[in-house]
Amino acid sequence: MLKTISFKIRHALATIAFSIVTLSNAWAQHLVVDSEGEKTLSSVPKRVAALNWDLTEQVLELGVIPIAVPDIKGYQEWVVQPAIPDSVVDIGTRVEPNFALLRELKPDVILIASPQKDLEDKLVKIAPVLYYQTYSEDHDNAKAAIDNFQRIAQALGKKETAEQKLNVMQQRLKALNKQLANAYPEGKPDVTSFRFASTTSVYIYGDNSIPQYALQQLGFVNAMPQPSTQWGVTQKRITDLKQVGKGVALYFEPFDQQARLNRLAIWKNMPFVKQGHVTSVKASWSYGGAMSILYNAEALASALLELSEQP
Known part of the structure; x- marks a missing residue:
């Protein structure tokens, strides 16, 4: 009788412990939102590949140096600022990135926009993919740019940085x-x-x-x-x-x-x-x-x- 009760107690304690671990793992997951809705990452990503110039800009403005960016020379001519550090690897063009090189760089997350949408199925085999569509005739592009900035900031653990940047921008525009x-x-x-x-x-x-x-x-x-x-x-x-x-x-x-x-x-x-x-x-x-x-x-x-x- 005592053995049966003891077994039941141990079983109950084991179940509680398992539940605590499960909840802890769930809490440890990083919930983010992109243009496709809510997604889950295992943690806040550190190694970020940004495959479109607008996303490169957004990431750099948040104080995060991406590990990979396409067509850096073109970015330097047309986008100009913010500047891309020398440590960033050029991985080809925006529509034809170098998959082998990207795989070698081992990103924690890959950020894409509409020019890379058709590549998502291939890219997701390398790392989790977050999709941000800024430019569309169906919405306000300026608002989308700001919304995506805030979403990317949350995904990269930089929410305060984004808010500070946006506040400074509004003050500067008024001036x-x-x-x-x-x-x-x-x-x-x-x-x-x-x-x-x-x-x-x-x-x-x-x-x-x-x-x-x-x-x-x-x-x-x-x-x-x-x-x-x-x-x-x-x-x-x-x-x-x-x-x-x-x-x-x-x-x-x-x-x-x-x-x-x-x-x-x-x-x-x-x-x-x-x-x-x-x-x-x-x-x-x-x-x-x-x-x-x-x-x-x-x-x-x-x-x-x-x-x-x-x-």
Whole structure:
């Protein structure tokens, strides 16, 4: 009788112990949220591979140095900031990463965006994959960039860093807005921003673009409004820029055909060119993460302040 009771007690204690261990393991799991919903990681990842430039930017802004990034040279030319440390390994292109090299690097997690979505089944065999879709015609891209910044921060254990960065950005945008109001005491001009595809066509930033959102935060209205698209750009012939009229035209660098452009009659006869209401904007990534909003705003503000000083 006593042996039976003793066995039951030991069995009950063993069951309780097992339950405690099970709960501890569950609590130790790291719950995260990406664009596909809630997922579970074994712990906060340390070795992070970011396979798209906007994700690279987001990770770096959180103070985390990724172990792997695609096309670093291209990033340095187009995205520019934040800078990628020399320790980061280049793993090929954004749509064709080097799977063997990525496997050798042993990431704890792989971050992907829409250009890598088709690769998810292969990538998940290397490490857990988190998918963040920032650019879509079905939502507000600027808001998505900020939301994903916060989600990535939570996944990497950097929530406080993200909040500090976002607060600083809002304060900086307000300061720039005020500075530009002082620079244009008679009222801020309408502004259109774009990139050259060539000397005959341009990509104009409209609704749902980061540059347009940045200009709105600075208190400007688009001189040539464009509909919302996935990336916030609409391709037009250069002749269509006449619609900017008396507004200001700002085009983003890099653009390696400036000398040829300056010789074209159609460009020289644009109203904004004749009036001196045009200038270039230093390279800032228009399809980036949350802090790209700030970098675009700072670059655009610098160009507008320069124009305001012209006689």
